Amino acid sequence: MSEQEAAAGPIPNPLPPGGNQGSEETRADVSRGRGETVAVRPKALAVYLMCGPEAPALAEAAVQGGADLVELGFPFSDPLADGPVIRRAAERALGQGMRTGPCLECLAATRERLPDTPLVPMTYSSLLEAYGWERFGSDARSAGATSLIVADLPAAERPEVRRVQLVAPTSTDERLAVAAASTEGWLYLVTLTGTTGARSELSPALAGLVARARERTDLPLYAGFGISTPDQARAAAELADGVVVGTRAVEVAEEGPAALEKYVASLRGALDS
Amino acid sequence: MELTYGEYGGRFVPETLVPALDELEAGWKEALGDPAYRTELDDLSRSYGGRPTPLTLAERFAPGKRLYLKREDLLHTGAHKLNNALGQALLALRLGKRRIVAETGAGQHGVATATVCARFGLDCVVYMGSEDMRRQRPNLERMALLGAEVRPVEFGTRTLKEATSEAIRDWITNVEDTHYLIGSCVGPSPYPEIVRELQSVIGCEAREQMLAAEGRLPEVALACVGGGSNAIGLFAGLVDDAEVRLVGVEAGGAASLGSGRPAVLHGSRSSVLADEDGQVLDAESISAGLDYPGVGPEHAFLRDSGRAEYVGATDEEALDAFRRLARTEGILPALEPSHALARVAELEEELVLVCLSGRGDKDLAEVSAR
Numbered sequence: 335m336s337e338q339e340a341a342a343g344p345i346p347n348p349l350p351p352g353g354n355q356g357s358e359e360t361r362a363d364v365s366r367g368r369g370e371t372v373a374v375r376p377k378a379l380a381v382y383l384m385c386g387p388e389a390p391a392l393a394e395a396a397v398q399g400g401a402d403l404v405e406l407g408f409p410f411s412d413p414l415a416d417g418p419v420i421r422r423a424a425e426r427a428l429g430q431g432m433r434t435g436p437c438l439e440c441l442a443a444t445r446e447r448l449p450d451t452p453l454v455p456m457t458y459s460s461l462l463e464a465y466g467w468e469r470f471g472s473d474a475r476s477a478g479a480t481s482l483i484v485a486d487l488p489a490a491e492r493p494e495v496r497r498v499q500l501v502a503p504t505s506t507d508e509r510l511a512v513a514a515a516s517t518e519g520w521l522y523l524v525t526l527t528g529t530t531g532a533r534s535e536l537s538p539a540l541a542g543l544v545a546r547a548r549e550r551t552d553l554p555l556y557a558g559f560g561i562s563t564p565d566q567a568r569a570a571a572e573l574a575d576g577v578v579v580g581t582r583a584v585e586v587a588e589e590g591p592a593a594l595e596k597y598v599a600s601l602r603g604a605l606d607s
Numbered sequence: 608m609e610l611t612y613g614e615y616g617g618r619f620v621p622e623t624l625v626p627a628l629d630e631l632e633a634g635w636k637e638a639l640g641d642p643a644y645r646t647e648l649d650d651l652s653r654s655y656g657g658r659p660t661p662l663t664l665a666e667r668f669a670p671g672k673r674l675y676l677k678r679e680d681l682l683h684t685g686a687h688k689l690n691n692a693l694g695q696a697l698l699a700l701r702l703g704k705r706r707i708v709a710e711t712g713a714g715q716h717g718v719a720t721a722t723v724c725a726r727f728g729l730d731c732v733v734y735m736g737s738e739d740m741r742r743q744r745p746n747l748e749r750m751a752l753l754g755a756e757v758r759p760v761e762f763g764t765r766t767l768k769e770a771t772s773e774a775i776r777d778w779i780t781n782v783e784d785t786h787y788l789i790g791s792c793v794g795p796s797p798y799p800e801i802v803r804e805l806q807s808v809i810g811c812e813a814r815e816q817m818l819a820a821e822g823r824l825p826e827v828a829l830a831c832v833g834g835g836s837n838a839i840g841l842f843a844g845l846v847d848d849a850e851v852r853l854v855g856v857e858a859g860g861a862a863s864l865g866s867g868r869p870a871v872l873h874g875s876r877s878s879v880l881a882d883e884d885g886q887v888l889d890a891e892s893i894s895a896g897l898d899y900p901g902v903g904p905e906h907a908f909l910r911d912s913g914r915a916e917y918v919g920a921t922d923e924e925a926l927d928a929f930r931r932l933a934r935t936e937g938i939l940p941a942l943e944p945s946h947a948l949a950r951v952a953e954l955e956e957e958l959v960l961v962c963l964s965g966r967g968d969k970d971l972a973e974v975s976a977r
Contacts, residue, residue: 412872
């Protein structure tokens with residue numbers, strides 16, 4: 335089975351077969367060693383990076399630092415879900431010519447370096463509208479995408495575009511159920527009502543959202559938005575199955591792969607401790 | 608996705624907002640079905656807003672024609688924007704939202720929003736691009752006097768597009784207690800429908816007034832189109848009269864309908880100035896109210912169906928019309944409807960209706976500088 339075919343089916347676990355098995359056991363062992371729970375799942379760490387000339391090397395550094403999954407931002411001119419840091423990163427990327435074609439090439443180049451890491455493009459509807467909704471999904475998967483995130487495409491819309499669905503603290507139980515039923519691989523829990531960006535505290539809304547989502551799906555729940563420090567990552571991962579770190583990763587990535595690897599390692603350490 | 612206007616419209620928003628849009632839609636339907644809502648809005652429109660606005664025959668501006676101006680410039684706050692702001696403020700009260708957030712370009716919608724918030728005791732935050740703050744200074748001062756907090760938007764083109772994005776981001780962040788009082792017939796469903804309904808008073812009144820004045824309907828009705836709210840309001844009253852030609856006039860540098868392509872901006876699919884990758888391009892116009900790369904989805908639908916046509920006017924043509932209306936009729940129009948006025952002379956039709964959507968006091972500095 336080719337990688338694309340594998341990606342086309344339901345993905346019960348976000349980690350690819352054979353990919354990070356070794357480290358999964360190691361991390362599970364670490365958790366077991368602390369004797370916290372009986373069936374401990376390793377906490378997944380997803381890192382968001384903006385597509386650009388440096389993105390493949392940065393993605394590799396993130397994985398070396400302990401990232402299990404890399405989201406690759408395909409920049410949009412008017413990113414409503416994003417705060418100032420990612421918006422500025424998108425403006426810069428667009429200034430560097432990172433349109434859909436070059437972003438797909440960036441994805442393919444990242445896939446070459448990281449054959450086993452789930453790679454998930456994250457973008458906005460306007461890019462898919464222009465490129466062709468189904469064509470975008472199929473070309474992204476051909477370039478190595480494991481799934482897709484469309485920040486402004488609510489669950490239940492465009493079901494032909496298979497993707498990771500997002501839910502938010504404002505989501506009703508009905509919408510949670512729809513998102514859980516149609517998501518691919520894992521469910522993205524937006525921890526707060528707001529845009530992407532670092533916050534001083536982990537959102538108090540996360541616990542309730544996790545509880546409601548757990549009632550509706552056995553798929554992994556990853557929490558994102560507003561998580562930037564190791565402490566926040568650890569606290570979020572006590573509730574959810576994984577965390578997504580975007581804004582702070584994009585900031586640190588500006589300092590280069592070494593800095594990013596070190597930052598991601600600090601998050602990994604917090605999740606594994 | 609269920610699109611409202613043919614292949615246009617829809618709801619392309621982050622999940623956080625979907626429940627709020629559902630709530631808004633339910634509240635709106637309930638309000639429409641409640642005679643008390645309509646009565647209160649009509650009373651306020653009359654006693655506070657100054658409706659009905661008159662229809663003025665402009666013989667010296669357009670010799671040889673029967674040109675009527677629908678005088679939304681005489682509405683309280685000086686533009687048609689109050690129609691929408693009043694209706695949405697009453698809706699926000701019904702929904703229990705005490706904080707209002709809005710975007711503004713020319714400042715007319717910001718002033719209208721600040722006005723109704725003052726009237727109802729609501730907190731008001733208005734996002735405005737810093738370039739627009741510079742060129743529409745009087746409206747900035749008006750909003751401050753009315754008690755609104757104006758937040759400058761300092762990125763991108765520093766105009767209406769970015770102000771709208773920031774208002775939506777504020778709404779995402781404060782959605783529990785905040786109503787987003789959008790100013791045009793754009794945005795995710797149900798906003799285009801709400802704004803159209805609240806602005807339809809322009810076209811409905813004008814239709815009756817025209818029949819009273821001339822005993823017949825206009826041969827052609829024109830309005831300027833940025834996001835398109837005064838035009839959709841005018842057209843709403845005449846769209847079922849197949850014999851009336853409907854013409855929207857865009858700014859030459861912001862012709863979302865004339866030279867746009869289908870794209871998604873600010874929550875809906877419409878005709879947008881965008882490149883082949885779906886990235887939104889910068890609009891450019893002397894008129895801050897038309898300086899927007901998107902347009903209401905219903906306009907894209909009316910264009911495709913052929914029911915309305917859309918043409919352009921340059922900055923210079925708009926300025927000429929502005930000056931000529933001032934000297935021939937003693938009316939200072941806003942630069943936005945000056946675009947519609949610029950297309951009157953070349954029309955073949957004799958009986959013409961133009962929506963004079965706002966007054967031009969705000970534009971004096973910009974006009975004098977040219």
